[in-house]
């Protein structure tokens with residue numbers, strides 16, 4: 001068992017960390033919170049960096065999640081437009097919607113790459129990709145030329 005850190009166990013740990021991060025000398029922090037200088041010094045050098053790193057990672061993941069959510073939202077719109085265009089036989093709009101959807105997929109793919117360490121998110125992206133692919137390809141089956149073009153575009157997008 002590692003020796004317990006009186007700073008990590010301190011009820012005001014967040015306040016102590018904030019003070020240390022903002023550059024307050026560990027001696028004055030120790031005085032302010034009634035801790036030993038050596039404990040604060042050890043905490044600052046051994047525990048604080050890892051904690052800051054974790055906080056930054058959590059923030060980055062949250063931002064990526066937010067972006068992912070927005071792209072998914074756009075994707076829902078693009079697919080809705082594709083669906084409506086398909087029903088009215090408006091092939092030009094359908095193709096524009098597909099092009100938009102493809103751009104969204106590229107973004108989703110990039111985001112998935114950035115979220116490599118989170119298999120659950122990757123799984124969602126992958127499921128979304130497969131569903132979308134099936135929807136696009138299925139919707140274009142009555143239009144052989146567009147069908148071929150989209151299959152080709154999807155293939156090159158997944159290769160690159």
Ligand SMILES: [Zn+2]
Pocket residue numbers: 005006007008009042043047048
């Ligand atoms: Zn500590």
